[in-house]
Amino acid sequence: MRFRKTLSVVDCHAEGEVGKVVVGGVGQVPGQTMFDKKLYLEAHMDDIRKMVLFEPRGAAWHNANIILPSNNPEAAMGYVILESTEYPAMSGSNTMCVATVLLETGILPMQEPVTQLTLESPAGLIRVHCECKDGKVTSVKLVNQPAFCYHLDAKIEVEGLGTVNVDIAYGGMTFAVVDGTSLGFDIAPSEARQLCEVGEKIKAAAAEQLPVAYPGNPDMPGITITEITAPLRRENGQLIARNTCIVSPGRCDRSPCGTGSSARLAVLHAKGQIRPGEVLHHHSITGSRFICSIEGLAKVGDYPAVIPSVAGQAWITGLNQMGMDPTDPYPNGFTLTDTWLREF
Numbered sequence: 594m595r596f597r598k599t600l601s602v603v604d605c606h607a608e609g610e611v612g613k614v615v616v617g618g619v620g621q622v623p624g625q626t627m628f629d630k631k632l633y634l635e636a637h638m639d640d641i642r643k644m645v646l647f648e649p650r651g652a653a654w655h656n657a658n659i660i661l662p663s664n665n666p667e668a669a670m671g672y673v674i675l676e677s678t679e680y681p682a683m684s685g686s687n688t689m690c691v692a693t694v695l696l697e698t699g700i701l702p703m704q705e706p707v708t709q710l711t712l713e714s715p716a717g718l719i720r721v722h723c724e725c726k727d728g729k730v731t732s733v734k735l736v737n738q739p740a741f742c743y744h745l746d747a748k749i750e751v752e753g754l755g756t757v758n759v760d761i762a763y764g765g766m767t768f769a770v771v772d773g774t775s776l777g778f779d780i781a782p783s784e785a786r787q788l789c790e791v792g793e794k795i796k797a798a799a800a801e802q803l804p805v806a807y808p809g810n811p812d813m814p815g816i817t818i819t820e821i822t823a824p825l826r827r828e829n830g831q832l833i834a835r836n837t838c839i840v841s842p843g844r845c846d847r848s849p850c851g852t853g854s855s856a857r858l859a860v861l862h863a864k865g866q867i868r869p870g871e872v873l874h875h876h877s878i879t880g881s882r883f884i885c886s887i888e889g890l891a892k893v894g895d896y897p898a899v900i901p902s903v904a905g906q907a908w909i910t911g912l913n914q915m916g917m918d919p920t921d922p923y924p925n926g927f928t929l930t931d932t933w934l935r936e937f
């Protein structure tokens with residue numbers, strides 16, 4: 594056996610959503626901030642994302658993260674997030690995996706019963722509150738960068754669906770948020786494939802018809818994901834809702850999606866349906882749950898914003914020395930349209 598690249602990967606999932614954590618083998622990534630490093634990886638080192646996420650090592654429903662030292666004196670560590678078709682600025686499930694791996698493998702010291710961390714994501718600093726017991730991280734609560742709405746109740750034309758009402762909101766990724774009931778969905782597991790087909794169409798139409806520009810950062814990705822929601826309900830004073838986020842190239846997030854939950858908090862707040870401090874139990878299509886809240890209010894450029902928190906749990910599933918043999922016929926992996934829907 595000889596490898597021309599070896600990556601040390603800790604396999605992990607947060608509430609069902611895979612978020613592998615690459616803890617070694619990448620080497621130096623130029624850039625002052627994690628956003629700079631994300632741009633560099635995207636432009637010059639995308640072979641790493643393809644090796645980890647494309648087949649035969651990865652799958653369409655995998656995400657990964659590269660742990661990198663941060664130049665920000667406030668941050669204990671930084672990370673760049675890799676997904677099937679993009680490098681998002683932020684991800685809730687991936688951040689839970691990163692924090693859990695950093696503490697459970699001893700890269701950063703764990704303090705029981707609570708370890709407070711500041712991590713640098715490409716979207717900015719993320720404060721993380723980890724509950725820890727007997728060497729295990731039992732909950733990761735992250736305070737996201739501000740989430741806000743670009744458009745509320747905008748109308749778009751979608752092939753096969755006609756006019757669709759959408760909210761466009763940023764929660765670390767930029768979402769087209771659509772009411773699933775109006776499209777005839779309950780957000781049930783049996784609807785997963787149809788939800789993905791509809792979600793991908795809505796995303797494409799929204800990105801074309803409602804261009805967005807993140808204040809002060811022209812390199813921030815635009816609309817890349819759809820969130821399909823079930824109605825918000827109140828039970829015994831508790832806000833509860835279900836959603837599924839359709840992650841490109843077209844599959845359901847297995848977790849309740851931390852950035853989608855953040856975007857939904859911004860939409861609910863803008864529509865007067867949640868107040869700061871209230872708690873939302875946000876469920877995924879698989880039945881897993883994040884506990885979400887609005888920690889405060891902010892502004893992003895001229896947009897009124899909320900500061901979201903999202904809490905969930907991650908579990909390490911394995912340790913992997915991932916290698917690339919020089920004779921491997923797929924140095925950049927491959928994607929087949931059965932599960933990837935198109936070739937990349």
Ligand SMILES: O=C(O)[C@H]1NCC[C@@H]1O
Binds near residue numbers: 684686840850852
């Ligand atoms: O939790 C999240 O924000 C995400 N899960 C996978 C896709 C999104 O990045």
